Amino acid sequence: MMRRSALLEAALTAVACLAVTTLCLALGSKPLMDIVLRLAIFGLFALSLNILIGYTGLISFGHAMFFGFGAYAFGLLMQARGVSIPVAFAIAVLATAALAVVVGALCVRLTAIYFAFLTLAFQMLVHAIILSWVSLTGGDQGLRGGIPRPVFLGVNLADPRHFFVFACVVAFASIFLIRQILEAPFGYTLRVIRDNADRARALGVPVQRYKLAAFVFAGVFAAVAGILMSLYVSGAYPNFAFWTQSGDAIFMIMLGGISVFLGPIVGAAVFLLLNDTITRFTEYNGLVLGIVLLCVVLGLRAGLLDVVIRLMAGAPVRPASVTTETPV
């Protein structure tokens, strides 16, 4: 049973999403649609990572492996003849879930810093396989030749407007599902594990199984984002699974704030805006982004929405202690 406020929130978000989608379609402006599409894809990706970082306390530095794997699995299935888009979508998601089960089973048993590094290492393995298995993936050229888009249920993804609506609906449905998962007893169990794993264990929670489940959920939604990305750029590229992709997602979460559900999406918006602006002035965007990141981490010690919420609550901008705020 959903709480009333949660229901209201969900309805409001739905209306907002619907309004944005219709507005974009009505204006028919290509640049605006591009911005919304990228925000939907990267926002969903960052949000899926926050299931782990913000809610479970698992710092994964390898989340892009699922983004990339989903994109490649989907692209390869579509290029092999005779598969419809929903079927390829489902198989790609299931395959990513299977990958997440294997990687997760190895990683969730480890302490925080090992977990971060091991997920990073597995991501580099996926990246290395994509680069070296040229006959399947096209190596560093990426998956080329375009992704065929047969019409299904009257939806023609070759039409940019159809694709725009499709991507918005999929992204919104995923965000809604993540919200439901995190507000369910399962989500609250994850918070308990994050705050005190020993206590959770004492209460009879199978901690590692819950962590693994969270890892798989996060991987699945990252794959959905990856599939949308592969449709958006009509291909898949090795940098989808490169570690900077994961780093960017953590950056987005940090920018937006991890104590608010929609923080990562706000962070994604700020990040994309920042990145586009910097790229216009200099090719050295890593330098500028790095300095911005240092200022946020060492200066605010929290994301933008965290600060807004603190200010609204009348608390000082910087917390007295250095521990990170966590979602409640």
Added chain:
Amino acid sequence: MNLDALLDCVAASSCLVTQISAGLIIGMLLFLVACGLTLIFGVLGVINFTHGSFYMMGAYIALTTFQTTGSYALAVLASTLGVALFGVIFERFFMARVYGADVLMQLLVCYAFILILDDVAKIVWGADFRAMGMPEAFVLPPLRVAGGFLPPFYLFLAAVTVAIAITLGVVIAKTRFGKIVRAAAANRQMVGVLGINTALLYAAVFALGSALAGIAGALAAPVRSVVPGMGFSILIESFIVTVIGGMGSIAGAFVAAILVGITRSFGSIGFPLFTDGTMFVFMVLVLLIKPTGLFGRRPG
């Protein structure tokens, strides 16, 4: 997969010599980087994700010093001191601020520095591959061992690394500094309570670890191409080395680095598509069978 090629190579002594020496060189460089990583983790309890970038800095400093002065000895010295100095600045002014915070903050500070240092390298030295060239002292005909060729620089690199490994082992086992390092690895708070200046200790250990990365960079510069981003792949590999050898163990890092180096060099013949994969399989096996690593103690 190409098992025939692998079997042919194992059967031919010339190929065996070439592959083993290539593997040992990879292993030596990995050891130097992994050793700094494991020392810093042992004493400070943080993993320095920027360590690969320190290695890259070492290589670039060596390249510039060598090309301006022509002296390789000076280049190694400049890399060692330069990177050590940078390590101390990085530790005192940035990492020290997030010791109490959770792992996410430490990761992000390191991530920011990886981005910054890679771009600084691009601005100063350009984005293309650079080659330093072999120092004159080592421009000698390769030695022939059992039909295989052995470049003289390989011997120098191996000798320097083994000397460093032995010195480090003795320092950790016999000196007062070594005792403090071991005590801090066991219990950081207690070392502070006993009146040892931990801020100084942390800076010293960071300087030592960074210096090792700097030396590794300087030793790698003549035999590997120097390029922005070169630090990241060695970071992953040296992490794998520390996992296999056991976090915090220098002897473990040495053995594991050589094992990984040999695995890589033979893997590139036997499983060209899966060279990186062989290392991972190795690491996963160790994690499953002995999670603390071959030489590891229980994590604190």
